Amino acid sequence: xxxxxxxxxxxxxxxxxxxxxxxxxxxxxxxxxxxxxxxxxxxxxxxxxxxxxxxxxxxxxxxxxxxxxxxxxxxxxxxxxxxxxxxxxxxxxxxxxxxxxxxxxxxxxxxxxxxxxxxxxxxxxxxxxxxxxxxxxxxxxxxxxxxxxxxxxxxxxxxxxxxxxxxxxxxxxxxxxxxxxxxxxxxxxxxxxxxxxxxxxxxxxxxxxxxxxxxxxxxxxxxxxxxxxxxxxxxxxxxxxxxxxxxxxxxxxxxxxxxxxxxxxxxxxxxxxxxxxxxxxxxxxxxxxxxxxxxxxxxxxxxxxxxxxxx
Numbered sequence: 633x634x635x636x637x638x639x640x641x642x643x644x645x646x647x648x649x650x651x652x653x654x655x656x657x658x659x660x661x662x663x664x665x666x667x668x669x670x671x672x673x674x675x676x677x678x679x680x681x682x683x684x685x686x687x688x689x690x691x692x693x694x695x696x697x698x699x700x701x702x703x704x705x706x707x708x709x710x711x712x713x714x715x716x717x718x719x720x721x722x723x724x725x726x727x728x729x730x731x732x733x734x735x736x737x738x739x740x741x742x743x744x745x746x747x748x749x750x751x752x753x754x755x756x757x758x759x760x761x762x763x764x765x766x767x768x769x770x771x772x773x774x775x776x777x778x779x780x781x782x783x784x785x786x787x788x789x790x791x792x793x794x795x796x797x798x799x800x801x802x803x804x805x806x807x808x809x810x811x812x813x814x815x816x817x818x819x820x821x822x823x824x825x826x827x828x829x830x831x832x833x834x835x836x837x838x839x840x841x842x843x844x845x846x847x848x849x850x851x852x853x854x855x856x857x858x859x860x861x862x863x864x865x866x867x868x869x870x871x872x873x874x875x876x877x878x879x880x881x882x883x884x885x886x887x888x889x890x891x892x893x894x895x896x897x898x899x900x901x902x903x904x905x906x907x908x909x910x911x912x913x914x915x916x917x918x919x920x921x922x923x924x925x926x927x928x929x930x931x932x933x934x935x936x937x938x939x940x941x942x943x
Contacts, residue, residue, distance in 0.1 A: 635663050635673035642680040651684070654841060657693025661810075665701050665790040675797060678805040686806045688837035694806065695813035696842060698791050706771035707739070708817035710921065713824060714744030714752055715784075715811050716855030724755040726825075726858040729917035731759055734778030738922070741770065741817045745784040745795065756781050770817075787816060813838055821846035823921045827855030832868040836875065845873050848920060850880070859916040867920070880920055884912055 638660040642649055652660060664674050681690065712730050727742075734740045742761070746752045756763060764770040764780045767787075773780035785792045791814070794807045809831060812824050822844065826832055832849045839847045847869035852858040859865055865880040 633659060635660065635670060635677065638663075639673055639676045639680065642677060642684070649680075649684070651687045652690050652693065654689040654693040654696075657690040658697045659693075661694040661697035662701070664794060665698065667790075674794065675801055678794075678797065678807065679801060679803070681806050682803060686809065686834065688834055688841055691806065691809055691813060691834060691838040692841040694810045695815075695838065698788065698810055698814055699816065699818075701790065702788060702814075702816050703767040705741075705767055705817045706774055708741035708774065708819045709739045709821065710741070711815045711817060711819040711822040712740055712742045712857065712921075713812045713814065713822070714742060714746065714856055715808055716825065716827060717747045717749055722751075722854075724752045724856070724858075725853070725913050726856050726917050727752070727755045727759055727761065728914045729858070729921060731761060731779055732914070732918045733922055736922075738778065739774050740779045741774070741819065742779065742781040743784060743787055743814065743816060744781070745792065745811070753783075782816065784811060788814070809835060809838075813842075815844070822848075823857040824849045825852035825855055825857035827851065829866075832866070836868045836870065839870055840873070840875065843873065844870055846870055848923070850920075852917075853913070857917065857921065859913060859920055861912040861916050880916075883916060 638652065638656065641652060641656070660677060663669055664677065710730075710733065712726075714724075714726075730740050730742060744752065753763075755761075760777075762769075762773040762777060762780055764773055764782045765786045770780050770782060784795065791807065791811065794805075795811060797807070798804060812826075813835060815822055822839070824835060824847065826835070826849060829851050832851065835849055836847060848857070849868045850857060850859065850865050852865075853860055859880060861883045862885065864882050867876075867878045867880050869876050
């Protein structure tokens with residue numbers, strides 16, 4: 633089928649249009665990633681999906697096709713996407729949490745693109761987190777440091793091209809969600825942050841269709857997987873391939889915004905062990921990310937830090 637067939641499926645009009653099946657979404661994304669994809673058809677598909685709202689089957693099919701187009705990647709324990717635009721965030725405290733997990737023996741693969749916001753990539757430099765500009769760089773960094781960051785423009789140029797269509801179309805598309813679901817190293821666990829709460833269940837349901845084992849999704853700081861210690865946070869995802877939902881309770885009453893200036897350089901402040909909101913945010917983010925990697929061994933085990941609710 634050509635892309636025009638998928639445009640027709642999505643855009644026939646009231647009573648005739650329908651969503652794509654997972655297999656159709658896989659085939660459509662495979663075509664959209666090609667260099668010869670017709671730009672008008674790609675834009676039509678993305679905007680029709682935005683108008684009707686994406687289904688879990690469509691996101692799962694798109695993500696599987698995007699993942700299949702990647703080169704072979706080294707195995708990681710934890711997949712950590714970072715695709716928030718950063719308009720409402722301060723320093724990228726979640727990077728220190730990811731590095732802490734790596735220091736504790738987890739292999740953490742970060743990947744992302746944050747638009748014009750420079751904070752995340754500046755934070756990588758501050759912390760000494762290596763950037764893998766090719767699939768060949770990633771295993772060396774993971775073996776050396778336990779952590780690596782892959783820019784989307786290097787990791788997946790074709791998907792990056794689709795993501796940048798926002799500059800042409802003027803609107804966000806489902807590609808933002810697909811990037812979060814990319815999981816390039818086929819890690820058994822993933823943490824994901826979203827800005828819009830409605831995407832939590834969409835991504836969790838898509839992950840279940842893809843057979844993922846462990847996933848934790850939150851509405852985090854600036855749209856990243858970053859816990860604010862002064863807020864109760866609803867979390868969704870999977871544990872041992874089963875739907876999971878919990879409330880991550882606030883651990884302090886300080887209402888200070890994490891986007892406020894810290895008044896100190898990042899690295900020294902991150903090294904501090906004081907009970908400041910910034911340090912507690914790092915501790916909380918690290919803790920909840922780590923639980924996503926180990927809780928799958930016992931999906932019904934309860935922990936005092938969680939107030940579990942039925943999925």
